Amino acid sequence: MEKLKIGGLKQSLELSQFDMRGPDSSEKIVLGISKLLASKEINIEFLTYNSNRNSYHQLTFCINQDKFSNTSKILTQECPLPMGWEVNCREHVGIISIFPHHSGIEILAIVMLSWAEQSIPIRGISTSLSAISFVTDYHVIDKAVKVVQDLFQLPDNHAPIKPEILYYQSTVVKGD
């Protein structure tokens, strides 16, 4: 059977994931967390938020793994959560982004089926303008990439899947 063509595949660096769930006041939590992380110059690499669920609201975000300890500390010390809210974290996750050709739901179904067969967990999903991104455990990310490579047809001369350039934002210009 012919493989479904995709536009590309990208793997993230090692990240850490925080899940915050609670019954209400979620807008305040989202606002507080994003402000706190920005003030500490911590980039949110991935974020999903749903305030629409009946019983509870959820904010999930991923940051670079080297910021895990610092983020855990500041969340504990500087972000008291309202009653009923809980935080769960995964220290080692990664993101695989697949760039589809207008067949997002097909890719979603194929990845869900194949990863389930291979016991590769899905910790989160978000679509963007050009990609569908899957969060999984970092220790299985190479296996997850291999499964995706076997399932889809990548373009010839595909760029490296693992990041080769590490990009940081700073407030200081060298030589200032």
Place this chain on the structure above:
Amino acid sequence: METIAVYRESRIKTYGFQRATDLALIEFSYPLSQIKYLGEILSQDDIQTLRPRFIIAQETDHEISFVFCLPVKEGRDFHASLKKTPSPTPHTYIYPVGLIFFHGPHFGDRYGIADATFCTLSKADIKIMASGCSSSSIFLVLVQDDIEKAEEVLAKTFEVAK
């Protein structure tokens, strides 16, 4: 190789805002132990033709919870398909909702983008129903009537690159 970037912007630059209205939001949760079965449901021919404008999924204790935003007709079809599954998938259907989304240079690698977005909407009393930020893009699901106001206030915080 490491690249360190310093941004000197009075306002954060974006490539522009896009919006979609008359969308249906469908939200449902599924046991993680049966995720393969959900994959089979999403593989059905009638669902494969759908073109969601936005999808997020979040893991909860023993479940994975999905939000789909679809054009209204596709939303109705998806709603019907979920009801037809052998064990009907309980779900929430909301219509109409609006979507506003934008992306910018290295948004995925920079701090403060989510803060600028959420702070702007909060100051304008605009409630976010769902959001996803990945791959340099910000997607916001809002009450449909808030979309115009949201673009207006976001356009004051972010500068559309010319």
